[in-house]
Amino acid sequence: MSRRKRVSSDAPGSPDSQGSAAMDESDSDDESPQKSRGGDDDLNKYPVDGLFISHAEKKEIMSMREIEREQKIAERREEIERIRQNKMLRQLVVNQQDSKKRKANAADLEDGQRKPTRVRTKTGESSSKMDALHRAREERSNRNQQREAENDRRRRRSPSYRRSTSRDSDRSSEVSWDGGNSKRKSDTPERKESPEADLRDVERVRVGRTRFAEVAFHPGVEDALTGCFVRINIGLDPHSRAPVYRMGLIKGFTTGRAYAMENRQGKQLVVEGYVKAAHGKATKEWPFISCSDGAFTESEWNRYKAICAAEGVPVPKKAALVDKIDDINRLVSRSWTEQELTEKLNRQNKLKSKFSGAQRERVQKALEAALAAGDEEKAAKLQEELDSLPAPRLAFRTSLTPASGTPGGTPQREKLSQQERLAQINAENRRKNAEAVRQAQLKERAKAREIEAKIQRGEQVDADMSRRVRTKPQFVHDSEEAKAAAKKKDVSVSSQTASPGPVTKPKEPLLPHMEKLKQLQQQSVNKAGVAVIHKPLMDDDIIGALDLDIDIDI
Numbered sequence: 001m002s003r004r005k006r007v008s009s010d011a012p013g014s015p016d017s018q019g020s021a022a023m024d025e026s027d028s029d030d031e032s033p034q035k036s037r038g039g040d041d042d043l044n045k046y047p048v049d050g051l052f053i054s055h056a057e058k059k060e061i062m063s064m065r066e067i068e069r070e071q072k073i074a075e076r077r078e079e080i081e082r083i084r085q086n087k088m089l090r091q092l093v094v095n096q097q098d099s100k101k102r103k104a105n106a107a108d109l110e111d112g113q114r115k116p117t118r119v120r121t122k123t124g125e126s127s128s129k130m131d132a133l134h135r136a137r138e139e140r141s142n143r144n145q146q147r148e149a150e151n152d153r154r155r156r157r158s159p160s161y162r163r164s165t166s167r168d169s170d171r172s173s174e175v176s177w178d179g180g181n182s183k184r185k186s187d188t189p190e191r192k193e194s195p196e197a198d199l200r201d202v203e204r205v206r207v208g209r210t211r212f213a214e215v216a217f218h219p220g221v222e223d224a225l226t227g228c229f230v231r232i233n234i235g236l237d238p239h240s241r242a243p244v245y246r247m248g249l250i251k252g253f254t255t256g257r258a259y260a261m262e263n264r265q266g267k268q269l270v271v272e273g274y275v276k277a278a279h280g281k282a283t284k285e286w287p288f289i290s291c292s293d294g295a296f297t298e299s300e301w302n303r304y305k306a307i308c309a310a311e312g313v314p315v316p317k318k319a320a321l322v323d324k325i326d327d328i329n330r331l332v333s334r335s336w337t338e339q340e341l342t343e344k345l346n347r348q349n350k351l352k353s354k355f356s357g358a359q360r361e362r363v364q365k366a367l368e369a370a371l372a373a374g375d376e377e378k379a380a381k382l383q384e385e386l387d388s389l390p391a392p393r394l395a396f397r398t399s400l401t402p403a404s405g406t407p408g409g410t411p412q413r414e415k416l417s418q419q420e421r422l423a424q425i426n427a428e429n430r431r432k433n434a435e436a437v438r439q440a441q442l443k444e445r446a447k448a449r450e451i452e453a454k455i456q457r458g459e460q461v462d463a464d465m466s467r468r469v470r471t472k473p474q475f476v477h478d479s480e481e482a483k484a485a486a487k488k489k490d491v492s493v494s495s496q497t498a499s500p501g502p503v504t505k506p507k508e509p510l511l512p513h514m515e516k517l518k519q520l521q522q523q524s525v526n527k528a529g530v531a532v533i534h535k536p537l538m539d540d541d542i543i544g545a546l547d548l549d550i551d552i553d554i
Contacts, residue, residue, distance in 0.1 A: 045083070051076050065239075067303060074306030092146070103135065194317040199301045202229050202316075205324045207250070208293035213263040215331055216271045216288065217344045222253045224331040227316070227324050230277050231292040231300070245292060247304040248277025249316070254285055257395035258351060261289050268400045270351040280307040287396060356400055360389050380446060387439070517541060 045053070051073060052058035061072050205228040215221050230248045237244050255272045263269055274285045308315050336344075353359070363386045370379040394400075454461050 046080065050080065067299065071302055071306055074310055078309060194319045196315050197318045197321050199296060199298065201318050201321045202301065203296055205229055205321050206231060206296060207291065209261060209288050209291045210264055210293050212288035212291060213261050213269065216273055217347055218331060219340060221331060224327040226250050226252055227320065230275060231294060231296055232277055232286050232290050233292055245300060246279050247296060247300050248279050251276045251278050251283055258355060259287055259289065259395040260398040260400050269348060270355050279304065280311040280313050289396065355394055363389065376449065383442060
């Protein structure tokens with residue numbers, strides 16, 4: 001009798017008793033319709049396209065700027081996803097409670113069937129306690145698995161959602177052992193997660209163009225900066241004409257066309273590095289000069305998180321960014337060996353000398369000196385060397401001589417109008433055309449000199465003889481006249497060197513009728529014997545003095 005009393009007194013306290021199951025069932029039956037109705041109301045909160053409360057709100061949001069519109073839609077989708085996940089969690093809790101009730105009812109039914117057939121002993125009592133312990137362990141393991149799956153899903157969601165889901169998981173982990181009078185949590189501690197990074201953490205690992213210029217030639221720069229953030233200028237806003245920036249996560253580095261940039265000391269250096277920056281799933285290569293030194297803004301950070309959430313890309317954790325801070329500090333404050341410093345300086349000087357144009361200028365001066373001296377063979381060699389030299393042109397219209405008002409030699413593209421850009425393009429095309437014409441003329445002259453040399457040597461020339469070739473006329477003179485002319489030339493040269501004086505041009509002989517008029521005028525002057533005013537020759541006098549050799553018979 002006492003054994004039966006003890007069993008009946010223990011029955012209500014056990015988790016498998018019918019009384020507790022009925023009580024739990026009544027509670028859950030009362031609460032589950034309310035929860036389901038609340039979840040349905042939340043899901044039906046945005047009836048228009050599943051994103052908007054009304055058509056007026058949809059029209060208002062669609063009329064916003066692109067950045068604000070995308071940010072608003074991303075937040076709305078995140079809220080809807082959070083509501084859906086909360087509903088799923090509530091349904092999961094209800095299902096767990098229902099399963100526990102069914103197990104408890106089945107166990108009580110089995111005990112009720114056994115009671116009339118046999119007398120309960122201590123061995124049977126211990127076995128039922130062992131079964132209850134096994135069931136409790138099984139439920140605990142199921143809860144742990146569900147909690148781990150829940151933690152995995154929480155990593156990809158917002159902090160507000162994580163807080164709400166953690167409260168739900170804490171509620172589901174509480175188990176009633178004595179009819180609801182006392183509660184205790186599961187013995188398994190919840191696994192702690194590293195918090196997501198905020199704007200301040202991301203700003204600490206931002207790398208600008210000044211920092212890139214400082215560490216561009218450092219060994220190990222790729223490993224140290226991969227995983228940091230950059231603020232990239234992607235162009236101008238079409239409406240406000242203000243520069244637009246995007247956050248990017250550094251995925252790696254590559255090399256490309258060389259360009260010039262300014263370091264912290266204001267000196268120009270040539271680099272070939274490009275950064276691979278990712279904005280969500282989109283990855284693109286950008287030069288170091290496109291990375292801004294300005295700080296991130298709240299809107300840029302919100303847009304980056306919204307894009308990552310929409311495309312399923314995880315945002316870096318705070319612990320990973322803290323490690324990147326240590327990597328940057330080690331990279332900047334590293335100790336150099338003599339070999340590493342020599343290699344760094346050699347790389348810098350090699351790139352700078354390649355695009356400085358000093359070698360091209362030296363060859364150009366030597367070519368001009370050879371042409372002035374008439375050394376055609378040396379001039380041809382220097383011209384070939386000059387043609388083989390690459391043109392010292394850097395990418396992105398940068399140069400080693402900084403433009404006025406533009407720091408670092410990097411042109412400010414947004415200040416150039418379309419007409420100015422077209423003028424620059426036309427000037428560049430004219431320069432290229434002039435250079436091509438000059439090269440063609442030099443080749444034509446060299447070929448003409450080669451043909452003239454073959455003709456003088458009496459060789460056969462395989463060329464178009466109808467073309468115009470400059471030739472030197474040769475005259476046949478008497479040998480005595482040639483000697484006399486040479487002697488006269490020597491005498492004149494010696495007299496000029498002995499007594500340099502003004503060179504008088506020989507007078508040209510007058511025409512016969514003009515000479516006749518001059519003689520008549522001189523005779524009249526001598527005949528008078530007195531001073532007279534000089535009378536110039538008029539057109540009538542000249543025409544009257546002409547002898548046309550026409551005989552007229554009268």
